[in-house]
Amino acid sequence: MKSDNRLRQSPVKLDGRPHRTQVRDHWPLVSEYADEGDGPWLVDLSHCHRIDFQGKPLGAMIPESLPEPEAPGDVRIQDMTMITRMGNVQGCLWCFGQAPANPIGFNGTDITEATLALAIAGRHTFAIAEKLSSLDLQSPGEALPRLYQGPFARVPCQIVVLDAVPGREMLLLSCSRGYGRDMVEAITNAGAEFHLRSAGEDRFMGMWETMTRGLS
Amino acid sequence: MAFTITCPICGPRSGYEFRYGGEDKGPRPDPADMTPESWCDYAHMTDSRPGVQKEWWYHRAGCGIWFTIYRDTTTNLEVSPDSPETVA
Numbered sequence: 001m002k003s004d005n006r007l008r009q010s011p012v013k014l015d016g017r018p019h020r021t022q023v024r025d026h027w028p029l030v031s032e033y034a035d036e037g038d039g040p041w042l043v044d045l046s047h048c049h050r051i052d053f054q055g056k057p058l059g060a061m062i063p064e065s066l067p068e069p070e071a072p073g074d075v076r077i078q079d080m081t082m083i084t085r086m087g088n089v090q091g092c093l094w095c096f097g098q099a100p101a102n103p104i105g106f107n108g109t110d111i112t113e114a115t116l117a118l119a120i121a122g123r124h125t126f127a128i129a130e131k132l133s134s135l136d137l138q139s140p141g142e143a144l145p146r147l148y149q150g151p152f153a154r155v156p157c158q159i160v161v162l163d164a165v166p167g168r169e170m171l172l173l174s175c176s177r178g179y180g181r182d183m184v185e186a187i188t189n190a191g192a193e194f195h196l197r198s199a200g201e202d203r204f205m206g207m208w209e210t211m212t213r214g215l216s
Numbered sequence: 217m218a219f220t221i222t223c224p225i226c227g228p229r230s231g232y233e234f235r236y237g238g239e240d241k242g243p244r245p246d247p248a249d250m251t252p253e254s255w256c257d258y259a260h261m262t263d264s265r266p267g268v269q270k271e272w273w274y275h276r277a278g279c280g281i282w283f284t285i286y287r288d289t290t291t292n293l294e295v296s297p298d299s300p301e302t303v304a
Binding site: 072073086087088134148149150151156 | 226230
């Protein structure tokens with residue numbers, strides 16, 4: 001029995017009418033929604049490959065071609081990949097856009113299918129976030145990007161604050177897949193007063209490239 | 217129980233993010249010398265004295281690590297490990 005045509009399924013379905021869609025590595029995804037507006041935006045990134053890895057010392061698990069986050073909470077970015085460090089012995093690799101699923105044969109656990117990944121981006125991003133979490137996501141003392149681990153809409157999440165420049169605000173959320181529908185409902189309701197709309201992956205990638213140009 | 221606990225990874229956070237793990241009773245009894253009574257004491261008996269005690273907490277809504285803090289059970293406030301009150 002052939003299985004090549006079977007598709008993965010995102011844990012969430014966002015409101016809005018998809019304008020352009022595609023299938024990448026068995027994941028159907030929306031590249032652009034009709035009428036995405038001026039922001040803020042909610043983007044489903046559950047198709048982006050994420051690999052959890054653990055080791056002691058953690059740096060020994062990371063190939064030399066990639067930067068190592070040195071302390072818990074640190075985030076390192078290289079091209080289309082991002083490495084976060086959750087603790088002394090645990091980290092996570094994120095691969096965005098067309099980046100290969102496991103670019104350098106990372107020795108870890110692929111958690112893409114088990115977790116939800118969302119981005120909230122654009123103006124009022126932090127106004128939406130502070131309705132849903134008591135975490136201090138805008139602490140001026142922390143250099144960005146920065147990883148926070150804590151409750152968002154009461155769900156234990158990993159939250160990466162990527163950018164806080166006005167108009168370019170962007171954060172990533174990751175949690176267990178089963179919370180997906182409730183998480184989207186909470187964010188959509190919190191964002192309604194700010195005219196939050198669904199956006200496709202292209203919107204996120206455009207902001208990602210702008211942000212990474214600023215880092216280099 | 218609205219108080220703050222300092223996670224060694226995430227920093228000061230609301231106590232609601234944590235699960236209590238009991239008093240820190242030190243290392244387990246040596247299996248070579250263990251008796252049913254000494255294991256029962258270790259597993260089930262606690263001091264439960266008012267004042268500063270060293271105790272285990274689990275950051276269940278955050279980074280997921282177990283760690284110890286000192287807490288004054290009469291004020292429900294975290295006490296610095298360097299405080300004279302923490303010296304047993």
